[in-house]
Amino acid sequence: MQLASRPPLARLSHIDQAIRAGGWPNACTLAAQLEVSPRTVQRDLLFLRDRLRAPLEFDPARNGYRYTDATYQLPFFRLTEGELVALFLAERLLRQYRGAPFEEELRRAFAKITAALPDAVSLDLGGVAAALSVTPTAVPEQDVATWRLLCEAVLRQRRLELDYWTASRDELARREVDPYHLTRIDQDWYLIGYCHRRRDVRMFAVVRVRSARATGATFARPADFRVESYLGDSFRAVRGDGRYRVELRFAPAAAGRAAEKVWHRSQTTQRLADGSLRLRLEVSDLREVKRWVLGWGAECTVLRPAELRRMVKEELQRCLQNYEAGS
Numbered sequence: 001m002q003l004a005s006r007p008p009l010a011r012l013s014h015i016d017q018a019i020r021a022g023g024w025p026n027a028c029t030l031a032a033q034l035e036v037s038p039r040t041v042q043r044d045l046l047f048l049r050d051r052l053r054a055p056l057e058f059d060p061a062r063n064g065y066r067y068t069d070a071t072y073q074l075p076f077f078r079l080t081e082g083e084l085v086a087l088f089l090a091e092r093l094l095r096q097y098r099g100a101p102f103e104e105e106l107r108r109a110f111a112k113i114t115a116a117l118p119d120a121v122s123l124d125l126g127g128v129a130a131a132l133s134v135t136p137t138a139v140p141e142q143d144v145a146t147w148r149l150l151c152e153a154v155l156r157q158r159r160l161e162l163d164y165w166t167a168s169r170d171e172l173a174r175r176e177v178d179p180y181h182l183t184r185i186d187q188d189w190y191l192i193g194y195c196h197r198r199r200d201v202r203m204f205a206v207v208r209v210r211s212a213r214a215t216g217a218t219f220a221r222p223a224d225f226r227v228e229s230y231l232g233d234s235f236r237a238v239r240g241d242g243r244y245r246v247e248l249r250f251a252p253a254a255a256g257r258a259a260e261k262v263w264h265r266s267q268t269t270q271r272l273a274d275g276s277l278r279l280r281l282e283v284s285d286l287r288e289v290k291r292w293v294l295g296w297g298a299e300c301t302v303l304r305p306a307e308l309r310r311m312v313k314e315e316l317q318r319c320l321q322n323y324e325a326g327s
Contacts, residue, residue, distance in 0.1 A: 024064025035066030092134040159217040178219040254299035
């Protein structure tokens with residue numbers, strides 16, 4: 001028997017509810033309700049029975065269909081309480097991207113998901129909001145048109161000309177880039193691509209792209225490029241060519257908080273008898289590690305390497321100078 005192709009979910013939902021109501025509907029009565037042909041409904045009924053394993057039975061005496069098992073549910077409408085909560089949280093997370101790239105696409109996608117639910121499944125966002133919430137984090141100010149252009153260039157392998165601001169030098173420069181990949185690290189997006197000016201693969205903070213234009217040229221992404229290999233042992237968004245074994249000690253008051261997250265893929269931890277925590281990492285650059293360590297204040301001490309100890313000490317001395325009398 002040749003089976004029908006998958007019909008629209010809304011139509012299947014209507015047929016399912018009509019059968020469940022006990023009115024003994026048939027192809028003709030359902031076709032009139034749905035404003036389609038009886039032949040279309042017959043294909044839907046075959047799909048329901050053969051693909052979705054519905055216990056569908058036709059009663060000639062009543063000239064209609066029923067379910068022989070009243071507990072049957074359409075498989076894609078079996079939403080658990082946890083799944084409904086997940087939909088709610090997805091909607092709340094989406095709110096963080098108001099005014100951000102792909103906001104409208106995210107909104108439409110969520111609307112389609114909820115619209116596919118039958119009337120029997122309700123998602124009371126207002127009710128759940130009293131128990132659950134998502135607090136927005138800092139969202140970078142990003143030009144939506146520029147972000148879309150970067151995304152399209154990555155997908156279609158189109159060379160770009162960027163006006164890029166380098167924060168460390170406070171310099172705006174023009175770069176010609178073959179964009180390989182877009183990645184989100186912490187709260188920021190980064191573009192990874194081949195910079196023709198530097199003749200090397202570089203990483204660009206998307207928020208620092210002041211403008212972007214397609215050059216009209218295309219490129220072929222190297223077959224061996226892997227973003228995981230490129231980022232390697234980088235800590236957050238800063239990568240380097242070195243290899244550093246970092247060992248930190250967290251005071252007892254901070255040990256629990258430090259141990260409850262995986263800060264780096266190489267991380268190992270050891271709880272000590274005095275309640276403190278020893279945390280070890282292997283990274284390719286120390287600059288971002290320094291900033292992270294400073295964020296813990298006196299609760300984190302660098303044990304090694306000596307270079308990182310020196311970097312943290314010098315930064316703390318500069319901080320102290322900012323608070324010296326008369327400064």
